[in-house]
Structure formats: structure tokens, C-alpha cells
Amino acid sequence: MYQAPFSIPVIPRGLERCLVHYVFYLKKTLVIFQTFQYNRYENDFIYAYLGGGGILYVGDRMATISDVAERAGLSRTTVSRVINQHPYVSEEKKKLVKQAMEELQYVPNSNAQKLRKQKTETIAVYVPRLTNPFFSQLVETMEEVAAEEGFQLLFCQTRYNKQQELSYLQLLRGKQIDGLILTSMENHWSEIEPYLTYGPIVLCNEYDYEAKVPMAHLDQVMGGYIGTKHLIDRGHQSIVYCSSEPGGSRVSKGRQEGYIKAMQQIGISIKPEWMYTDQFTIEGGKRLFYRLHNLKERPTAVFTGSDEVASGLIFEARKNGYRIPDDLAVIGFDDQPVAELLGLTTVKQPVHQLGRTAMELMVEQIQSSRKISSNRVELPFELIIRDST
Amino acid sequence: MYQAPFSIPVIPRGLERCLVHYVFYLKKTLVIFQTFQYNRYENDFIYAYLGGGGILYVGDRMATISDVAERAGLSRTTVSRVINQHPYVSEEKKKLVKQAMEELQYVPNSNAQKLRKQKTETIAVYVPRLTNPFFSQLVETMEEVAAEEGFQLLFCQTRYNKQQELSYLQLLRGKQIDGLILTSMENHWSEIEPYLTYGPIVLCNEYDYEAKVPMAHLDQVMGGYIGTKHLIDRGHQSIVYCSSEPGGSRVSKGRQEGYIKAMQQIGISIKPEWMYTDQFTIEGGKRLFYRLHNLKERPTAVFTGSDEVASGLIFEARKNGYRIPDDLAVIGFDDQPVAELLGLTTVKQPVHQLGRTAMELMVEQIQSSRKISSNRVELPFELIIRDST
DNA sequence: AAGATTTATGAAATCGATTCCAATTTAAGG
């Protein structure tokens, strides 16, 4: 190993960074060797800069509460009291502190606050994927409500992945978030329940009657029923069901139950080739069309679990000369913006209300310390009839 | 004030919570008075429970690194080394530590880590609003890349609000995030630049040639030009321009510039009533239709700054008996999923690549300590011709 | 075999806030 031909002074902590930055700024190469073993891995003093350009911002050390206290000639305690709006601080000192904060451009280090206060003012939202307009609307609303209430939103996509979902649950244990909203559930509730010890969980859209937690959702059985019933009322008998969500989600199970209920009510026995549960995108809708198209006995109507699937299906059907709804009636789900544009009959979900309610339940939960209630809010569906049925 | 008829023992910190929880569990009412004045506001000992029900989870105290150290019969330092995968820990002790962590279900408190390490592994993304599919796609991709790289995503909507945007910038100063990605900019760059001292900022979609920060964006002038040129090539002369973003954004300015360039190239002088800059939703597209419909001299083609506006416009036009593109040609922007469904000609933005590039630039920026480069990545547009022109 | 490295470990300091506890001053009550 290279042996420096001169003795190297110990560089005080903090200074070494500045040195490197300065040399970087001068566009020179700097190599500092220090032989103390611990430097090797804990704070690597060996730097080499090998070219390039750009402007370097070496930030000043951020002002801390101690700086403010010193400048104001008061104790940290008093400054903290001003920050947190405690009573029992005289107007006079309050003004001194505020001025010092202003002058130093002081902003409290939120990690220190979180550590000490043991709360984070952050709520995580788990969504399978964001590009589904249903979920992006949900998240948009939730962010709005959270912001109103002074909370931040940590955003996670589970990508319909069980393992991903479980790994994100660790955020609760690591005290990184105050609470968790699940908009879908890949794992069984019993897998998730233990995490309640570490903080509140709220279900939104997704639901489970076993779970003793607040939830905002819709009666999916009713949703499936309403949609199917509408198709039946239009005179259809051979109706295909295609759900939007994979896995063992209650949501899709409920919808399917509603479909079956409606069909049985008029005494139609359901053929196995009428059930599809693996499509949940526009592309999925297109694929669905070809599957149906190739059936010996083609259905006359399709109940889809999302407007995305419905639009893909209609798109591909039209391309193949089908007239909608005469050759094939299609009903969607959600009432996404695209539904209006395409004249799609659909079962409307009150997304805004859903998101708002869930977030409000969460905030309430957090603010009422650790009391866990199982407040269940069920919102109504609405059938929007357009031209596709 | 109520005077307790007996002396009340001082309740040790920590126990009081448990007491309350236990009494709650028993569904009794408990009132604890303590007369020490400080309790009044700093930690309120006065509880009263007045009914209700539910299950109470009184979490165990979370295991800390000290607990792990004690159980393993080692020091905190060694445990920390195992957590952070430092070398110089013998296999034997490593196993001891891992076992202790397992047994205690230990998860490090991330706030303590952030405080000590002075980094948060969290990146904030500012988006004007999420329900615009362009932005939701962007965020989806960014979250994916961030997750790959081990970062979390804090999600903020600025709602096209200058003040909101500035207030969110404080997150950087409060060390709550390692970096910030802006997908739109309400404020002038000079307002934002000072915050660079506190951490890296990356521009995505939005851009500003003055800003010496990494950015991933598209040549919006070219985008505006390509779209307009296409309409001109189709034989149109009276072309209305409608941009998707309000405010002084470079993006819309650039696009407008491209439009003007294309028009001037063939010697058409632009009428003031051909320029609209305040519509950016489906509803906005509908409104736009009526404005155009009421003009004495109706245009034959419209260049819109987003597929949303374009679809609203087409929807309303068709409702009023227009044939597209014969009576009115419309070109969109973005190539959102809806464009294909509606057969909308559009200027496609490579959203995935845009989001991925921006996030990669950010991660690189964070990992290369504080070196600030002005790496600018410009991605290409693509014209997608369908049936609306 | 002596000196120089490398490996391995832990006690104590530190990150930047809040909370506890004690002490002092001011106001209210009788």
C-alpha cells in the first residue's frame, strides 16, 4: 500500500469534508490518507477526486435550537416552548425567541422532533398501483385531507405483491409513520393484525368483517348485484363476469357474490367459462375480448370490474365490427373520467368520499391516542346508465 | 377547582398511560388528578374516560438496540455494526446479535437513525395534482425506481399554488427529506434556488435553463412545433392553441413557442382569440368547445396541451353534431391511455423514461454527497397519428 | 522476535429536539 512520504496530521472532524469540497471547487485532485483503522469503514477519510465540473454548494451548518437559545439569551427549554406554543412564556421572551429564529432562519430538525415526541405526523398509504385512476383519485383526496390536518403522506405501491406489502408494514414498527391506510390487501387479515400493536391501521375500499379496525368501504356484493341486475333488466341472460382485482381480495369476492346472486335470482345457472378474474387493465380488456370472441357460445353482455377493462373490451370489440350495445353490452365499474367520454354504463363508486372518510378515520384514530375502535363506514353505489348497455 | 380528598401518589412516567388503558379496558371511568403545575400542559395527567367500546391494544415497549445488546451480552456498538453491515465483527458475535434481534422482534427506530446519520432515505416529489394521468404515471414510475434504490417517497400536491410549493420546500431545511423532485414550478427559479444549500433538487418535466441542477425534460418547443406542423400538413390554416398548464411554466411557454414557430413558418399570423392558456382538464376541454363554437370565425383545428382537454373537446363537439376530424381536427398531448381509446392523434411524451431518469438523477445526486452537477437529459417526442386529425 | 498492521470490541459522546423536575417570581385571596 502507498506510504505517504510525510507525516499527515489528524484532520479534525468536519474539516475533511470542507477540504475535499474546496479542492473539488478548484478542480484539483486531492488524496488524503489517514492510517487510523477505524476510518477505513466508519468514516472513510480517503478521498480522490478525478475530474468533472459543476458548482459546489457547501451548505452552512444548520442552526439548531441551541443556537437560537444562545442568540436569544435564553434556554433551549424556553425556545422549545415557543416552538410548541406552550403557555407560560412571557410575551417579551417570546418576541426575543421569534426574532432569533427569524435571524438564523431556524427550522426545527424534524427527525429530532419525531424521535423525542414519538410521533411522526406522517401517514402511509398503500396502493397496488397508481395508474389505475380509481387509486390515483383516492390518493389525491387523501393527500388533500391529510394536508388539511397537518399530516404528510408516505406513498407505497404494493404492486399486488404479498411480500412487498408485508415488508412495508415494518414502517409502523420502525416508528416511521403514525398510521397506515390499506386500499387493498394481498395478505390475509391475520397476517396484518399483529401490527396493530405498533399503530393504527385503517382499511379503505378493501374490507374484512373480522378486522376490528376502522374502515371505509362499499358493499361490493350490492355493487356486483346492481350491475348484473341492470344487464338482466335489459334482457340479457348470458352474462360474463370479469373482476378487476386478482388475489383473495374481499372486494372482488364480494362483487362476484353479487353477480352470482343476481343470476341465481332469475334462475340462470352460471357456466364456468363466464367467469374471469385475472384482468384489470385496458390491455386486459382487449385480451378478454378475444377470449369471448373465440367462445362457441358468445355471451351477449359483460360485467367488468373496472372501467379500464370495459374500455379495452369495447375498443377491441368495435375494431372487430361489433356494435355496442347491440352485439355486446358492457357495464363498467368505478365511473372513471373515461366512462363519460366513452358513454360507458357503469357502477359509480364515491371515490372522493371514500378517500376523505378513510383519512378522517385515520386522523381521528391517531389523535385519540391508542383507543382502537372498529368504526365501519359503508358508502352507497350509484348506477350510471349511458350507451353501452 | 376540584380538590382531591386524599393525597395522590406521584405516578411514574409511563405507568400513567398503562393505567388509563387498563381502566379503559375494564370500561370504568378513571380520573387522575395531579396538582403539580407542570403536568397541566407538558404532559396532561388528567384523563377522563366517558364510555364507548372497542378493543384496546396496549403495545409493549418496543425493543431498542440496548435491549438487543443486553440480550446478546454485547455492546450497543457491536449491534449497530451488525445492523449496518460493517466489517470487523466476528461471525460468532454476529450470530448472537442476529438471534437476539430475532427473539425481540427488533426493528431499528428509523427516526433515531435519521437523526444520527443525517440522512433520511426519503425523497419528496411535488406534483400539481395527481389525477392528471401524466403525473400519476410519472409518480408511479418514480416510486418504482425509488423503491429499487432503497428510497421512500413522500408525496405532495402543490395544487398549482405558489405558497403551497414554497411551504413544502421547508421539508428540505428540516432535514426531513434527502432530496426533492419538482415536476412543475409555480415559483420563479430564483425563489427556489436558495434551498439548494439544504439538499439536492431535480427538475422533471419542468425545466429552466438558468437552473444549475440536474433535469430530465423534453424539448417543449419541438413538441408544440411537431403537433402544429402536423395539423398544417393536414391542410389546416386556422388553428387554435390551448395549453394545459397555467402560470408562468416553461413547459407551456415552450409549447406555445413551438406553435407560433410552426404558424409563422407558413406565414399565418396568429389571432389573439386563437390562444387559450387556462384549461387543463376534461371539463376545461368542454368549456373550450363552447368558446370556439361561439366564435364568428370558427377554427378548423385545435392544438391542445393535454389529452384530457382534447377528449373533453371532442366529446362535447360530437355531442353537438361535429364530425371529427372533418368539422374539427384535434390533436392532444401526452398519449395517455384514453388517447388510444378515443382514436386521438397526439404528441407522445416518454413518461416512463422521464420519471425513471429524473429519479435516477436524484439518487445519483444524493449518493455523490454534495456535488451538484447540472446534468440535463432531454428526451424525444413522438407523433402518434390516429383518427382525430 | 520485534514491530507494524489488521481485526475485534466497548465506553462515552453525539445527533437535535422535548420533557422532567426544581426553583423563582408574580398574582390572588383572606
Add this chain to the structure above:
DNA sequence: CCTTAAATTGGAATCGATTTCATAAATCTT
């Protein structure tokens, strides 16, 4: 004017981790 309660203030402990610094044991070098 004395007693009691309320209003102020600050020093030290604490939150739960990482990093510094010191020191000892094992391994190389020559």
C-alpha cells in the same frame, strides 16, 4: 402581610440510534 396558587424559567435527563476514540488480541512482515 402572610399564605397559597399560578406564571415563568432553566439545568439535566431522555428519545434510540451511530460515530468517535481507545484498547486489546490476532496476524503479518522482515
